[in-house]
Amino acid sequence: MCGIWALFGSDECLSVQCLSAMKIAHRGPDAFRFENVNGFTNCCFGFHRLAVVDQLYGMQPIRVKKFPYLWLCYNGEIYNFKQLQKQFGFDFQTLVDGEVILHLYNRGGIEQTASMLDGVFAFILLDTANRKVFLARDTYGVRPLFKVLTDDGFLGVCSEAKGLINLKHSTSLCSKVEPFLPGHYEVLDLKPSGKVASVELVKFHSCKDEPLHVACDTVEALPSVGFDLETVKSNIRILFENAVRKRLMAHRRIGCLLSGGLDSSLVAAVLLKLMKEVDINYPLQTFAIGMENSPDLLAARKVAAHIGSEHHEVILNTEEGIQAIEEVIFSLETYDITTIRASIGMYLVSKYIRKKTDSVVIFSGEGSDELTQGYIYFHKAPSPEEAAEESERLLKELYLFDVLRADRTTAAHGLELRVPFLDHRFTSYYLSLPAELRIPKNGIEKYLLRLSFEDSNLLPKEILWRPKEAFSDGIASVKKSWFSILQDYIDQQVDDLLLEKAAEKYPFNPPKTKESYYYRQIFEKHYSGRSSWLPHYWMPRWVKATDPSARTLKHYKSATQE
Numbered sequence: 228m229c230g231i232w233a234l235f236g237s238d239e240c241l242s243v244q245c246l247s248a249m250k251i252a253h254r255g256p257d258a259f260r261f262e263n264v265n266g267f268t269n270c271c272f273g274f275h276r277l278a279v280v281d282q283l284y285g286m287q288p289i290r291v292k293k294f295p296y297l298w299l300c301y302n303g304e305i306y307n308f309k310q311l312q313k314q315f316g317f318d319f320q321t322l323v324d325g326e327v328i329l330h331l332y333n334r335g336g337i338e339q340t341a342s343m344l345d346g347v348f349a350f351i352l353l354d355t356a357n358r359k360v361f362l363a364r365d366t367y368g369v370r371p372l373f374k375v376l377t378d379d380g381f382l383g384v385c386s387e388a389k390g391l392i393n394l395k396h397s398t399s400l401c402s403k404v405e406p407f408l409p410g411h412y413e414v415l416d417l418k419p420s421g422k423v424a425s426v427e428l429v430k431f432h433s434c435k436d437e438p439l440h441v442a443c444d445t446v447e448a449l450p451s452v453g454f455d456l457e458t459v460k461s462n463i464r465i466l467f468e469n470a471v472r473k474r475l476m477a478h479r480r481i482g483c484l485l486s487g488g489l490d491s492s493l494v495a496a497v498l499l500k501l502m503k504e505v506d507i508n509y510p511l512q513t514f515a516i517g518m519e520n521s522p523d524l525l526a527a528r529k530v531a532a533h534i535g536s537e538h539h540e541v542i543l544n545t546e547e548g549i550q551a552i553e554e555v556i557f558s559l560e561t562y563d564i565t566t567i568r569a570s571i572g573m574y575l576v577s578k579y580i581r582k583k584t585d586s587v588v589i590f591s592g593e594g595s596d597e598l599t600q601g602y603i604y605f606h607k608a609p610s611p612e613e614a615a616e617e618s619e620r621l622l623k624e625l626y627l628f629d630v631l632r633a634d635r636t637t638a639a640h641g642l643e644l645r646v647p648f649l650d651h652r653f654t655s656y657y658l659s660l661p662a663e664l665r666i667p668k669n670g671i672e673k674y675l676l677r678l679s680f681e682d683s684n685l686l687p688k689e690i691l692w693r694p695k696e697a698f699s700d701g702i703a704s705v706k707k708s709w710f711s712i713l714q715d716y717i718d719q720q721v722d723d724l725l726l727e728k729a730a731e732k733y734p735f736n737p738p739k740t741k742e743s744y745y746y747r748q749i750f751e752k753h754y755s756g757r758s759s760w761l762p763h764y765w766m767p768r769w770v771k772a773t774d775p776s777a778r779t780l781k782h783y784k785s786a787t788q789e
Contacts, residue, residue: 229287230254230275230638231300231372232390233351235360235382235415236422237269239395248273250389254302256641260286264298264353269421272300272351277587277641288353291320294329296356301325302386303348303370304645306473310443311343324476328352337361341412341431345440345473345651349407351384353417360415360423366432367594367649368409368626371634375404380422382415387635388560392754406760409626410434434622435658438651445469446652454661460679462656470650471497474590475505479643482586483536484576485513487526489673489693490592490601494647496534496685498590512586516541516576526690533687541579543572548709549716551575553749558639559631562736562750562758564743565765565775566632568710573636581640593633594648596695597621598657599673600665603695604767606672611662617768618665619658625649628765710742710774717745736761739773 230251237244245261252259255275264270274287289299305311308327312319317330328350331340337352341363349372352361362384364372375383375391383391384407391404407413410432415423432438441447446469451458471494475481481502483495499511513536515527524540531538548571555574556567580586596602600618608614625631630646637644647653657665660675668674672695680691721741729744730737733751735758738744743764754760766775 229277229302230273230386230390231287231302231349231351232273232275232385233271233300233353233383234394235267235270235417236380236420237271237394238381238397241269241271244394245271245273247390247393248275248385250393251275251385251387253641254386254638258286260288262288264355266355267417267421270353270417272298274300277643287325289321289323289325289329291326291329293318293320294333296354297329297332298353298355299325299328299350301328301348301350302372303346303350303365304474304476304643305344305346305348306476307343307345307440307443310445311440314443325350332361337363337412337414338429338431339439342439343443345438345444347646347649349386355417358417360417361412362407362415363412363431364407364409366410366434366438366651367622367630367654368406369630369634369644369646369649371626371631372407373404374407376423376425380418380420380424382423386638388754388757388760389557392757404757406626409623432651434619434654437655437659441652444652445473449656454664456664456678459660459664459675463676463679464683466650466653466656467493467647468497468501470647470653471590472501472505473650474645474647475501475507477588479587480509480512480585481507481588481590482512482514482580482584483590484573484592485515485527485530485536485538486523486592487515487528487530487690487693488523488592488695489677489691490595490648492526492530492592492686492690493595493676493680494590494592495530495536497647499534499536500685510537512537512539512584514539514541514576514580514586514589516543516572516579518543518545526693529687530690533690534685539579539584541576543575545712547575548572549713552746554639555636556746556749557753558635560635560754560757561627561631561761562743562746563628563761563765564740564746566628567746568713569629570632570636572709573632574639577637577640577642580642587641588643588645589637590645590647591633591637592648593629593644593646594622594625594654595673595676597625597629598648598654599676600667601673601695602767603672604770604772606667606670607769608666609769611666614666615658615662622654627761714740714742717742721745733758735759736764 232248255277258276260274272288305324308324347365347369349364349370373388385391413428414426517524
């Protein structure tokens with residue numbers, strides 16, 4: 228996890244502009260570098276480093292003697308860099324995984340580079356010999372990237388939007404800051420003036436397509452093919468274990484978020500098993516947050532005891548949660564209701580990890596609900612085909628919701644997140660399965676995933692088959708959910724008249740509830756006029772829901788009342 232920032236063609240003094248780069252200092256607390264580009268006095272890179280791999284030579288922009296004309300600033304982890312080095316005979320100058328990007332680009336250009344990277348990444352690559360700038364972002368947008376490009380060719384790029392919104396250009400503030408699309412790369416021409424012109428934006432990978440880098444994977448070919456249930460279950464286990472194994476790459480301590488739900492519990496159990504296999508000689512620290520005796524805390528305690536982790540519990544204090552709302556919205560750069568609710572707990576547990584432990588590389592279960600149809604509303608899908616389409620839509624939008632939450636809440640405290648459920652190989656295999664296999668069965672969501680691990684003894688049966696809880700609901704007590712606690716507080720903060728006029732004040736995505744209005748007010752305070760960053764609110768489909776919480780859905784009520 229790092230913070231990257233770059234400007235091309237700045238009209239303003241770079242020493243003034245670089246103050247904007249400090250807005251993302253939290254992403255890299257270990258070191259900072261600001262570097263001008265030789266021959267282009269109005270172009271520069273800024274880099275905040277969290278040292279996880281190659282602590283000696285990991286500063287950026289990365290430049291190597293072999294390619295003096297290439298400059299690379301990247302945020303991410305390339306899990307197959309050693310396999311690529313071996314396959315193509317690359318001569319590395321450092322131990323940094325990202326160095327492989329330079330060698331791949333020199334060998335086959337930008338399309339092959341982006342397509343062959345197995346990992347999570349956002350990068351800026353400058354080729355001064357050919358006067359090109361390249362931007363790229365991983366398939367699911369696990370690592371964030373924002374850009375601003377003015378009509379006259381001034382380009383700003385940053386890990387978070389907050390590093391771009393106050394840039395000065397031609398006596399005015401820069402206007403259209405927008406997220407860079409996941410699974411895409413962009414080619415820009417660099418002019419002698421340092422300004423740029425966009426040439427093309429290309430989609431290099433879709434979540435359903437088997438990635439090109441499969442040839443350089445630790446598991447090259449699955450032992451058996453076909454869609455009979457035993458084969459599918461075996462392949463799911465093999466690929467999920469492989470996804471966790473490749474993410475063990477770190478020189479800093481590994482920990483794991485553990486809510487006690489299926490996803491984080493599976494990640495924690497497989498992670499601990501593999502850490503033992505590769506002789507990582509410290510105990511795995513697991514972290515749970517919730518109110519006293521909340522469902523998540525009790526379930527996480529049970530999982531930790533079963534797998535044998537060093538377990539930490541953070542008790543969520545209602546007042547502390549409410550006080551964190553504004554800093555959470557500032558970190559997130561969104562006003563989406565369910566994202567903010569779920570982020571408060573994750574933000575506070577990340578704060579605890581940073582202050583009280585030495586774990587830095589944090590595993591988590593994001594992506595599973597979208598991939599394996601884990602949301603309760605999937606029970607209402609009209610057909611398996613429509614459920615499959617919805618699953619793909621959710622995966623494509625992850626960068627706006629759960630992946631955004633997971634990145635910002637951890638990065639705010641200088642932690643690096645790893646999400647094995649979003650492994651390219653694992654997701655493309657799961658999405659290739661017949662639609663009927665992937666739907667909820669016997670009233671249980673994620674049925675196929677649970678079934679695949681039923682005989683593994685990785686988890687207690689009651690955890691493996693535990694019904695879905697939204698993170699923002701599971702951290703609260705059974706009697707009163709977190710969202711209703713928030714709403715009770717916010718009801719006192721927002722006047723009825725303000726809500727009545729909400730559509731006039733905020734015509735785009737107008738708030739419909741006091742809670743939504745309250746979040747929007749805070750968002751506009753920090754990011755005025757940037758409401759288009761969120762194209763729509765996250766809401767369940769196929770049900771007449773007025774709130775995104777799972778606890779408001781009939782299926783949830785019937786499941787908990789039985």
